[in-house]
Amino acid sequence: MSYLFPFPPLTFSPHLTRTLIALWGLQILWLAWHFEPEARDLVSRIAQGDVGAAIRQADPLYRWAGALSALIPPGASYVFLDNYEAGKEIEVRYYLAPRRHLLLPPDAVAPYLFYVLHQEQASFLLIREGDQPLGPGARAAVQSQAVQELSLPGPGKAYRVDHRRLRWGFYD
Amino acid sequence: MIEAVVSLLRLLGGLGAVILLGYALLALLLPQPRDFRALERLSLAFGAGVVLLTLWMLALTWRGHPFSLTLILGPLLALSAALLLTPRGRRAISQDLQALRTPRRLNLTGWDWLFAGLLIVMLLYAFLRAALYPMWAWDAIATWGCKARVFYATQGLDLTCIDAHNYYPNLLPLLLSYFYFCLGQVNDHLVQGIFPLWGALLLALLYSLARRLSLSRRQALGLTAFLALNGTVFVVHLYIAYADLPLAYFTLGAAGLLYLWLADQAPRGSLALTGLFLAGMAWCKYEGPPLAATVLLAASLTLIWLRPPGLWRRLLSLSLPLTGLLLGYLPWRLFVSQQHLPIGADHLQGFYPHQFVLAISYLAAALIQPYYFGLLWPAVLLAAIVAGRRLWTSPALFLALFIGGNLLAVILAYGVAPTSAAEFPSYVRATLDRLLLHLTPTAALLLALGLKELYPTPKSPTTP
Secondary structure (H helix, E strand, O other): OHHHOOOOOOOOOHHHHHHHHHHHHHHHHHHHHHHHHHHHHHHHHHHHOOOOHHHHHOOHHHHHHHHHHHHOOOOOEEEEEOOHHHOOHHHHHHHHOOOEEEEEOOOOOHHHHHHHHHHOOOOEEEEOOOOOOOOHHHHHHHHOOOEEEEOOOOOOEEEEEOHHHOOOOOOO | OHHHHHHHHHHHHHHHHHHHHHHHHHHHHOOOHHHOOHHHHHHHHHHHHHHHHHHHHHHHHHOOOOOOHHHHHHHHHHHHHHHHHOHHHHHHHHHHHHHHHOOOOOOOOHHHHHHHHHHHHHHHHHHHHHHOOOOOOHHHHHHHHHHHHHHHHHOOOOOOOOOOOOOOOOHHHHHHHHHHHHHOOOOHHHHOOHHHHHHHHHHHHHHHHHHHOOOOHHHHHHHHHHHHOOOOHHHHHOOOOOOHHHHHHHHHHHHHHHHHHHOOOOOOOHHHHHHHHHHHHHHHOOOHHHHHHHHHHHHHHHHHHHOOOOHHHHHHHOHHHHHHHHHHHHHHHHHHHHOOOOOOOOOOOOOOHHHHHHHHHHHHHHHHOHHHHOOHHHHHHHHHHHHOOHHHHOOHHHHHHHHHHHHHHHHHHHHOOOOOOOOHHHHHHHHHHHHHHHHHHHHHHHHHHHHHHHOOOOOOOOOO
């Protein structure tokens, strides 16, 4: 079968092996430099005892989700208005699991938002960016009789929804 | 403080139970378990235990039994006890106890200490980084960890409340939820500690396989450290709770054992173990079944090419690992079909030539970029060159076919990926390192063969 690979095995000089090992040594030094900020953070957290669940407690989004989890029953559904790309929606979904999570964009129009709230029997409407102006759907929902704002500290806004009072159709 | 210690003990207890299940399964599958070194068996037992435990959890939920620690562990521990009470099981235990009474001295010298020290420092860092920080990485939060929380809270595979790639296999979420049952609560930072352990077991397996390929202890330790400390991808996957590290581990086990079998160096029972690891691959990640199929395809092609004596018998023997693959694949597929879970068709919408061409350059760059895997892939290429024509005339062909074939498959997969031109670079950036991670430990075996060519040891090793 040598005709398929007509080259004899190469012989590597010890210099090449040494060069490879030296390069690897440099690579390890680079790795140490690369992970140094993380390692420093780790050491300082261990020294302060700020580890594990305490790290999450420093996050306002987590505290808000914690307050919500006390309000939303585990079998309930909620609509969450947020941009998927922000990467925050998955965090809230994670904290609130196993509650049923329905993601819609913040600028969802009223017919679609009302349809989802009604059809999926959602009991809560959550908006992550509470300091931003409401989108058209959320504005219409807030003005309806079916939605009641909850007073919870945190970065977002939360509303209790009576989905039976919503009739999804053309609200525009 | 006391609560943390109790939680750690409960986690270790759960871990010990998984290893015990695997230990009992090995006693059943292997005529002579001590043909495998202690370190090797520890690694293999964990993988075997994980596959058995999570498939059992799938069976429980299928039959409508809500999860509880008693129901998850009780029958399996009873089965393990029964297996260990058989003559073969009793022999394995008595031999291991005897070996424990006469511990072997390690006798490490300069370079050995350096390599071992590097590995220990890296694993210690990874363990602290994993176990002291909450779960945070994207896929961990969005998919694996989220499902684990749901499975724990609903005491079953309830996928009605989430939409997180529900058709993905569930070995990892079920394992994480099992540990939550052991802890009696969701403690995602402590449970993340199993990932550096999994990485350590992967490294132990690589070390053991390298020793079986006749590398000296120093060479094998150096090779293991070379895999672990090259680029950032392997290190990061030790603490981000993704399924890619487990898939890399199962792939290394399946491909490594099958290589030994092809090279007539495998201990008895290796094919059955290969089947178990192929099952782990198929049940671990969506990419697992095709990857597992390529392990068997590469082995079949190698046999057909090399035409060893008893070719047809050997080809037929591959039906045993194939059965393992099906055991890992079919239960979940049947469950998906029974529950009418929608299946994603992410990669089946068309062929995009410009993406295919771009993917070649992205792949080449990722293989040589120090950031991803350091010098490892260039060294693998050098090893293939060193092997020369032996690559075509020996079972090393299996490894070359598996690695080369899958690199080609990665390019093809990007050629059919339905992304926009603007999104394609970020899509590749987010996935390519993980696809390569699945192959990298197995590629290190090719490097081991290159080392063996360059620096042959006088005789096969018999001590770890």
